[in-house]
Each structure stands twice: as structure tokens, then as C-alpha cells.
Amino acid sequence: MKNIFLFGTLFILGFASCNLFDKKTEPATDTLTVRSTDTVRLTKDSIINLPVSYAIPAGFYQGMLPCNGCEGIQQTILFESDNSFKMEEVNWGTQTPPKKREGKWEKKSDTIVLNVNNKPASKFRFHLDSLVTLVRDGKMIDAGDMPNYVLLRKTSAGANSAWRQRGEQGIDFYGVGNEPFWNIEIDNEKMILFKLAAWQKPVIVPIEKPKIYKDSTVYIIPDSTRLRITIINEFCSDGMSDFLYEQKIQVRYKGQLYKGCGMWLGSSKAGD
16 A cells, blocks of 8 residues: 555656656747847947936047948047047958047037047047947938947056056056966166066066157167067057057067057156
8 A cells, every 4th residue: 555655656746847847948938039239239229318428538438330341440549638539440350550540639518529630520429438429530420320339438557556556666667468478567767577477587677778669669678588679559458358558569588479568657658
């Protein structure tokens, strides 16, 4: 009798378990799947409908714009406190160098106008920490296309407290790279320090007067280290954080090339 009761109990439990598993494996027919591109589009749509901000932009703004003949145009603008700006546009999927422009920006009512050679070139509406393009290269953007022309606020590496401390300690330029991880410090009055994470001790050499060109600054150390440092005036992302840097840097040490990002700290620049 006990065996019959036990068998019946096990049968009922087994049947219930099968039903539970069946319910778990049933496809969810009412689940809404949203692609990442759709999410970005929804975010940009919501930005252009936000109330207009009457503040002024500061720091980096970046976005990916439509492009004919390339994967997209990465536009980056750095707004300075003296009303100057620097802009770079990189055509993804091509080997063309970045297109660079500089000029002055001004606030007119609820818009930000970029002037190149004293002529208005672009116009934006400021929404919180985002810029919506109204006019690009003298051409008005259709209202329906505006979500494709949104620039989002990015954090400057100069906002990093550790970097600010190095500037206060007299370091004029600081750079970093990865694969492998390395860093470099340049004190224009004393020395250059270069170190890979795997090294126990850094390479420290006396400072040499750099060669300054239009788009770069080059330090060449004439000793056995064969150390050559090239600081390039192009915006840079380290690929490991959300920080944007004002310069790219290349360090050649004993025949090996290391690439990374960096920034002049404070108001320091080579030759100052």
C-alpha cells in the first residue's frame, strides 16, 4: 500500500515538474526587442525635445554624424573659456587625416554660433549637456534629421584629479597608453620619465629642448635609450575610459613604438 502511495506521489510531482519546465521554456511572444541603434535614436529624439538651456558650453562635445562614402563622421568640438574653439572631424572607414578648424564661438539668445575666419559656419541649440546642430557648414539641418546631428558632452582628461595634482607638482605634460600599459611625464625644466607597468624602475632622462612644429612637438634624447617623443595636436581617446584628450602621443624607445593619449597640464606648453 505504501509503495502504491509513493508511486502516485512521485507521478504527480513529476507531472507538475514537467509543466513548470514547459512554462519556463515557452517562447515569450510579447517581448519587445529594441536594437542598440533604436535606443540611440530614442535618446537623441528625447534630447531635441528637452527645454533649451541658456547656459554656455564648456569642454568637449562629440557625436557621430551621417556620411556619404564613409561609415560616419566623428565630430569633436572643444569649447575654451576664452570663447575660442577647436573642431576635428574624422571620416570613419577611410584613411583621410582629420579635418581641423579653429575659431571663436559666441552665444546668441538660445543658440551657440561657431565663427571661422570671422564668418558664421555652424549653429547649435544647447540642451542641458548636449548640442543639437541647426546649421552645419552654412547649410540648415531639416528638423527630421536633427536627431542624427546631436553632440553629447564628454569629460576632459584634465578633469581627472590625479592629473591636476601632477600639474601642481610641476609636470607639464602627462601621457598614457595601453597594450602594454605605460605612462610618461615631461617636466620642461628638469626631466622626462617613461615607464611601462611591467618595469620595476622607470627610464628617467634629462630634458632636452623640443622641436616645435605647426601640428606637433618632438623631443629627441641623444643617448643610448634612443628615446623620441612626438606629441601630436589631435584629439584622442584612450579606449579604456570616457575621457577625451587634447593630444595624441607616440613614444619610440629602443626601436619599439608606443602610442597613446596625453595633455598639457594647466597652461603649460612646450617652450613656455
